[in-house]
Amino acid sequence: xxxxxxxxxxxxxxxxxxxxxxxxxxxxxxxxxxxxxxxxxxxxxxxxxxxxxxxxxxxxxxxxxxxxxxxxxxxxxxxx
Numbered sequence: 001x002x003x004x005x006x007x008x009x010x011x012x013x014x015x016x017x018x019x020x021x022x023x024x025x026x027x028x029x030x031x032x033x034x035x036x037x038x039x040x041x042x043x044x045x046x047x048x049x050x051x052x053x054x055x056x057x058x059x060x061x062x063x064x065x066x067x068x069x070x071x072x073x074x075x076x077x078x079x080x
Contacts, residue, residue, distance in 0.1 A: 001051060006051075006054070009031075009051070010026075010053070010054065013026055013029060014026045026053070027053075028052075028053045028056045028060045028061070028064060029052065029053045029056075029064065030050070030051075030052055030061050030064045030065050030068070031049075031050065031051040031052070032048060032049070032050050033048070033049045033050075034046055034047075034048060035047040035048065035049050
């Protein structure tokens, strides 16, 4: 990902979070997208694209991914 695209992604995500959660700032993120090329489509295969916040430690990315998995697995569970 180019530096310009990465910066645009960071800025758009920060703006969206600021609109949705007044007073909150983004201090980490994990982005994952499912991808498919024409060659993969013919084989019924899928690829994945991942991106993380700048200078985000691996343990933070793993924690965010785990929280997402828990949210998807147990959508009605209330946070403590």
